[in-house]
Amino acid sequence: MEQQEYAVGATRVAAGRTDGRTGGAGRGTAAAVLAVRGSGSGSGSDSDSGSAAEAAVDGVAEGSADGPQGAAEGLSPDPGLLRLAHWFAAATPGTADDLCTASFGLYSARHLGAAAEPADPAVSWWHGPTAHAAVPRAREARTEGGLRRARRDAAALPVVRSGAKPGRPGRHRRQELGRELPDPLRELQDRSAEELPEAERRIAARLLLAHPLVTASGPHADGFPLIRRHRDWLTERFDTLLGYRLTVGPWHARLCKAGLGPGAVRRLEHPATGAPFTPAGYAQLALALALLVDAPEQLRYGRLLEAMRAAAPDLAPDPPALGMALAALAEWQVLGELSADPADPAGPVDPAFVLTVDRELARAVPVGPPGLADSAADLIRRAAEAEPATAVRRLLAETPAVLAADLPEDRRAWLAEHRLSGPAALAEFLGLETELRAEGVALLDPAAELTDLALPGTGTLAQAALLLVEQLVEEVRPLPGEPGEGDVPIPDALIDGLLGDIADDHGLPTRYLADRTALRRDALDLLHGLGLITPTPRTTWLLRPPAARYAPAPDLHPTPSTGRHSRPTPPPATREGLRA
Template sequence: MKQQDYAVGATRVAADRPDGRTGGSGRGTADAVLAVRGAGPADRAPGAAAADGADGPRVPDRPAVDPAAGTAVDTAVDAAADVTLSPDPGLLRLAHWFAEVGPGRADDLCSASFGLYPARHLGAAAEPAADPGVSWWHGPTAHSATSLRAREDRTEGGLRRARRDGTELPVVRSGAKPGRPGRHRRPEPVRVVPPTVPPQERGGEELPAAERRIAARLLLAHPLVTASGPHADGFPLIRRHRDWLAERFDTLLGYRLVVGPWHARLCKAGLGPGAGRRLRHPVTGAPFTPAGYAQLALALALLVDAPEELGYRRLVDAMHTAAPDLAAEPADLAMALAALADWQVLGELPADADDSFVLTVDRELARAVPAGPPALADDADDLIRRAAEAEPATAVRRLLAETPAVLAADLPEDRRAWLHEHRLSGPAALAEFLGLEAELRAEGVALLDPAAELTDLALPGAGTLAQAALLLVERLVEEVRPLPGETVTGDVPIPDALIDGVLGDIADEYGLPARYLSDRTALRCDALDLLHRLALITPTPHPTRPPAWRLRPPAARYAPAPDLQPAPGTGRHSRPDPLIPSPAAHGSERRA
């Protein structure tokens, strides 16, 4: 499909491509939400019509610009000054929607309108369960594969056991003695590299199948891949197998794949209310605010028809003219431009952009950013809902491909029935397509990625936060996991004091960075946020106080082997065993 056939307005879609299918933002339908204007012949970059080989595109010849000379830049800017910058109406309306909603709905709206979020999967596969109907609470765990590495082998910034005398070392519940590796400490595993098989000795179908899987995983992790970006090595594989990939993505997930001469775009659907992925600053990792999202959509509204060389001040002035009521802080604008530069819509940005700086604009990529869920939405909520619409089979497969785990209790009745009926075949087809491992349990299904490549968050992972979160979740499971025979419906409540006690134990046993030593509240918030984004815990909102937290069944896969008679915690922050009388109680008995 040609790029100009992808980026079209509502009228053109309704008139030229009314295929009548549904399925959210992935598939084209007869109506459109984002009225991105189509690219005419004059808008195409030089060389776009040239034939390109099967192994990769021919990069177009662009005039070299020497910033030191300044002549070429000045000429380009002077020529572009005569071009009127007018915003795309659909993206302009989207910018106002972002400004009107709260943070959570802004994340949902971003996933629905752009669909540039990566897949997210759990790793560290557990031993296969003899019965797929066994509960996560009492099934095989992946704990042995996720223990923290020993101090001498730890990664930079990770947790390490705190220095203390041997007599003061705690005895962990697994029975490890002082001076010996405990259950949180293990040596770096030896990586076994399989022998390389010469291409001429490989089977006729083995190499193409491996290439297709690599390309599919790359697209699901990075929905926008360019020929000159950080994942350029995989772009020739996408182009080589584009027809097969387009058919499989459409059949299994209802996603539309557009492969142009210099970029590939997988148009993902929205994830629905409350499930959107938060966009973050590509350098600092700071989360986008609604104002930042608004500036992103507003800038994009002007860049889809902007000249290839555009002055920074001219873009800022045009944004203010197009939407004077969307004035934002400089940090919000900087965050929006950084995201556009990360997607290569804009060229490299300087550390401090001044008014004289000239932006390099790629209109083709600007038009590729909106996934454009083809529906004429009435407002932000309508767009979020329409972008996630799909038949039960497609909707469940999307959740399996994009989220850490799918629990039957979270699904509507029709989707729950489909998952129950296709419990084996549904996940197996996706696992084969994407190179994942299916983990079936009584509560639902998780597609695992032990290689930790097809996910934006890894657990276990490197760094203090990921390791502290791993320790937190495994100890929470030890404390609140239901015993066999107990009737458990849904998630298990976590006492608030238990979270603080476990984090206090972790702080005592491990050396924390200064940031978390001086601010335990930050450690709590960051660790809970990471576990929440991995769908291992979930909040129960309260109108007047912070939310209470509940432990989700998949969290139990990170716990040690079930201890049906758990001992009380030994740390000074742990809650006492209610069955053991306290010293005060003994004293009162003696006094009595």
């Protein structure tokens, strides 16, 4: 009965918690997803909870006399996570992103939008039908506050806003958009009794693939009962299809995703500002986790800082980097609410500020012990290892498109042999559509929910990026009859010229009008994240075949453009050939 009440999101008050939990690891807690330490250090038992409570009384009582040396006592770092922190600090930005993906696996699936268009699977994306969605040609009104990010708000993903935590969102929670968002749970109201379990399972699976850590009182708590109700089926399907381990307890569900290998173009961002994590931010995140996995439930901020300095003197806390780390931990509910001062973007600065720590969630964040790897590169490689069938299915489930040319020989052979059955099983499991082309396969999400980046999407940047990619396709894609199953180089001058035309012909925020370099950087970053372009070692770009699905539809009444920044308009015959 108790589990049933919690599963439907009932709110209780016990020992100061609004979700009914009583200690650092919680009452009735299932085994942690990953015991970072050995069996002798913090298993979430009753004695462990008792010692945590005693430590809380000793460590954060008003007027405690512990000095700098005593502040670090009782907080010993996990050696594997401490090692990971040093790897982050020494990594380049791209490697640090890949290392985060491999060690935490808290990334969302990413899929292209727009419905699949019927076509012969042997046809190239370059010459196949377009899934073009027209971009408004009128100037867009500029809004105060600058750019509306193309990155989707968390509430727009395949989940619903939670009713388990009434009141305003947390300080580090991105504000809800002022528009009605799709609510996938509404479709359950229209299902028959026979269809209901299948619909619930699909919603739960999509939720976990978008948010691998779901809590009973977090922003996606409304979907948590579905995960608990179908946990046995979901556990079996995720294991069979993707080799992912799913652990569901009374308070949280954790889908342990694998890494995506080097160059995965996934990164953590500040939950409120969207600023990308730096290697220093990742290092502070891993270092804080190394201490929080065995921390008391109530911990003074000053004590945590002293423990971090004692554990890694060479990783001195940098306020902005530490602020990003604490914001991410609060977003994952490892930490409770941070400083209430909105003018303090770096998090709590008063050493007496008391942090609320959830050890169970802290232990659920890492998905693999770094101690098994010899280096950061070795950990990234190990996390992405899998037999061919599982490896290809993971790419299909997590990435916008899988091109055969990008795969090793064994995985390419599996994809060729299971070109129909492999993607179809995942499409059925996740409610996606399959698009087969000569170069590879894409699983599409026309609802644009199961993705952290959207194209087509709302906002100035998304529309500018869509305009850019459609014009790049029109300019450089191979003509019909020409070989066209590979990437095509993009002249730098063409990118700059097209972006200049877009800036002239469409309303852009003041930031982009004043800084064309920022427009170029952000638009190319979005297209790169969606796998539509890829960089070369010489810092130029290649247009990838899936970009051609956004080719412009024929326009019988084109709107004149200034063309000040573009190369001369091609002859009519050539232009018509490109549009064919």
